[in-house]
Amino acid sequence: MLLSIKNLRVNYGNVEALHGISLQVDAGEIVTILGANGAGKSTTLNAISGLVHITDGSIDFQGTALHTLPAHEIVKFKITQSPEGRRVFGTLTVEENLMLGAFTSANPERIAASKQWIFELFPRLEERRKQLAGTLSGGEQQMLAIGRALMSNPKILLLDEPSLGLAPILVKSIFETVKTINKAGVTVILVEQNAKAALKLAHRGYVMEVGNIVLADSAENLLKNKQVQRAYLGGGH
Amino acid sequence: MEQFFQQLTNGLAVGGIYALIALGYTMVYGVLKLINFAHGDLFSIGAYLGLTLLLSMGLFDKIGALASVLLLVVMVMVLVAIIGALLERVAYKPLRQSHRLTAVVSALGASIFFQNAIMAIYGPGLLVYPHDLLPRIAVNIFGVDIPLMRIVMFLASVVLMAALYFFIQKTKIGTAIRAVAIDQGAARLMGINVDRVIMLVFCIGPALGGSAGLMVGLYYGQINFNMGWMYGLKAFTAAILGGIGNIPGAMLGGLLLGVIEAMGAAYISIAWKDALSFGVLILILIARPTGLLGERVAEKV
Ligand SMILES: Nc1ncnc2c1ncn2[C@@H]1O[C@H](COP(=O)(O)OP(=O)(O)OP(=O)(O)O)[C@@H](O)[C@H]1O
Ligand SMILES: [Mg+2]
Numbered sequence: 001m002l003l004s005i006k007n008l009r010v011n012y013g014n015v016e017a018l019h020g021i022s023l024q025v026d027a028g029e030i031v032t033i034l035g036a037n038g039a040g041k042s043t044t045l046n047a048i049s050g051l052v053h054i055t056d057g058s059i060d061f062q063g064t065a066l067h068t069l070p071a072h073e074i075v076k077f078k079i080t081q082s083p084e085g086r087r088v089f090g091t092l093t094v095e096e097n098l099m100l101g102a103f104t105s106a107n108p109e110r111i112a113a114s115k116q117w118i119f120e121l122f123p124r125l126e127e128r129r130k131q132l133a134g135t136l137s138g139g140e141q142q143m144l145a146i147g148r149a150l151m152s153n154p155k156i157l158l159l160d161e162p163s164l165g166l167a168p169i170l171v172k173s174i175f176e177t178v179k180t181i182n183k184a185g186v187t188v189i190l191v192e193q194n195a196k197a198a199l200k201l202a203h204r205g206y207v208m209e210v211g212n213i214v215l216a217d218s219a220e221n222l223l224k225n226k227q228v229q230r231a232y233l234g235g236g237h
Numbered sequence: 238m239e240q241f242f243q244q245l246t247n248g249l250a251v252g253g254i255y256a257l258i259a260l261g262y263t264m265v266y267g268v269l270k271l272i273n274f275a276h277g278d279l280f281s282i283g284a285y286l287g288l289t290l291l292l293s294m295g296l297f298d299k300i301g302a303l304a305s306v307l308l309l310v311v312m313v314m315v316l317v318a319i320i321g322a323l324l325e326r327v328a329y330k331p332l333r334q335s336h337r338l339t340a341v342v343s344a345l346g347a348s349i350f351f352q353n354a355i356m357a358i359y360g361p362g363l364l365v366y367p368h369d370l371l372p373r374i375a376v377n378i379f380g381v382d383i384p385l386m387r388i389v390m391f392l393a394s395v396v397l398m399a400a401l402y403f404f405i406q407k408t409k410i411g412t413a414i415r416a417v418a419i420d421q422g423a424a425r426l427m428g429i430n431v432d433r434v435i436m437l438v439f440c441i442g443p444a445l446g447g448s449a450g451l452m453v454g455l456y457y458g459q460i461n462f463n464m465g466w467m468y469g470l471k472a473f474t475a476a477i478l479g480g481i482g483n484i485p486g487a488m489l490g491g492l493l494l495g496v497i498e499a500m501g502a503a504y505i506s507i508a509w510k511d512a513l514s515f516g517v518l519i520l521i522l523i524a525r526p527t528g529l530l531g532e533r534v535a536e537k538v
Contacts, residue, residue, distance in 0.1 A: 071425035083423065090419065091419060
C-alpha cells in the first residue's frame, strides 16, 4: 500500500468537514473520489498535501506520518497536487510556473527531462513557454497546472477537478493524458464531478457525501451501482 | 538650463533614496498585503547604526573613503536585515492568522517602539556625520558642475535596485518570492516554505531601507530620530505611485517623486515641495488607482 488514510477528521473553525474518513491507495492505481459539491473531496486532497490541519486520524505514506509535516515538506516525498481552479501563477510565464513545480528538485538533468516529458504530453505549453500564464486559455491553464505538478517527478499526483469548465473535447484529451501519466508509473488520485468519465478511467473509486465515504468499490462495480447511477451518472446509463 | 540640470540630478539622487525605501514597503505588501509602518524607522536605524559603526571603528583613517563606505553599506545592510527579520518574527508572525487591522496596529506599535528606542539610545537631538569624510568635489557634466557625492549616491541606489531586480526576476528564490506574492497556497504546493520567504522579504526590504538611511547620513550629514517619518511617508507615496506590490513600480515611483519634488521646489516654491508630492499622489490615485505599473495583467479566474 502506498498511501493509507485512517479516520481522518478536518475542521474549518467549529464546523467539521470530514467526519473520520479512511481510504487506501496502492502503487500504480488511479483512484477517483466522487461526490456532490461540498462533500469534502478537495478537503481530503488538501489534507494529504498538508494545506489543511487535521484534528484526528492519520495519513501514512510508506511509513511516513504525512499529517505531521508542513505542506512544503510533503512535496519532498513526491506527492504533488494540481489544485481546484488550477491556480497557476498568472503574472509568471509558463516556463516560470513549470520551474516552480521543480522547486524542491536540485538535479538540473532531471528537471530538464521532466520538462521535456511535459512538453511531449502538452505540446501547447512548449509553444507558449514565454507567455504569461494568466493569458492562457482555461484548457491551457489546466495543462499547465498538471504539468507544473509533474515537474518534480511525483509518485502520487492529486488532481482536483481537472475537467472543470472545459469543453467536452478538451476533457477527453485531459483524461487521455491522465491515463498516459499513470501508465508512466505515477499513482493518481482523481477528484471529479464528471463521474462517468472518471470511473471509466479509474481502477477504483470512493463516493463521498457530506464528509463521509459512503461507497468504496472497483470502478467497474461503481459504474453498475444503482445508487451511483441515480446520483452521479444522470440516471439510466 | 543649468538650474534644470541641477534639479534633475538632485531629484534623481533623492528619488533613488525614496525608491530604495519604497521597495521595502512594496515587497512586504506583495507577500503579506500589509503596510509595514515600522519600515521608515528601519531606515532611521540604518542611519544611526551607520554613524555608530563609522565613529567606533575609525574606518576612514584605516582603509580610505571608498572601502570604508562599501564596508559600512554591507554592515548596515546585514544588521538592519537582522532587525527586520526579528521585527517580522515578533510583531507580525504571531498575527498571521488574525484580522488584517490587528497587524496594522502592531506595525504602528513597532514604529513607536523603534523611534523611542533610538531616542533613548542616541538622544532626541540632531546627530551629525563627520563632514570631512568624503571629498566635496564636483564633476563637470555638459558644462554643469554636479557634486560627486550626488552622482555616487544615485549610482549606488541604481546598483542596489539592479541587483534586486536581477535576483527577483532571474533566480529560483526570487521566482519563489513572486509566487508567494501571487498565491501562498499554490506556492506551498510547489514545496516553497512560505514562512522562510516572508522572513527573507523582511530581510531584503529593511536591508535596502537601512542602506538608504546610511546614504542620507553620509550625503546630508545630519540625522534625527524621527527622520524615518517623512522619508517613510514619501517612499510610501512612491510605492503607491508606482503601484503597490510592484517592484519596478516602486523604483519608478521613487525616482519620479524625487524629480517632481526637486522641480517643484525650484520652479514653484520650496515651501510647497511636500504638498506637491502628495498632490501628485492624489492625482494618480484618481486617474489610475492601481498606480503607474500596478495590475498590468488581468488574471483569468
Ligand atoms: N476554507 C474553508 N473555510 C470554511 N469552510 C470550508 C473551507 N473550505 C471548505 N469548506 C467547507 O467544507 C466542506 C467541504 O468542502 P470541499 O471544498 O472539500 O468540498 P468539495 O467536495 O471539494 O466540493 P466541490 O465539488 O464544490 O469542490 C464544505 O461544506 C465547505 O463549505
Ligand atoms: Mg472541491
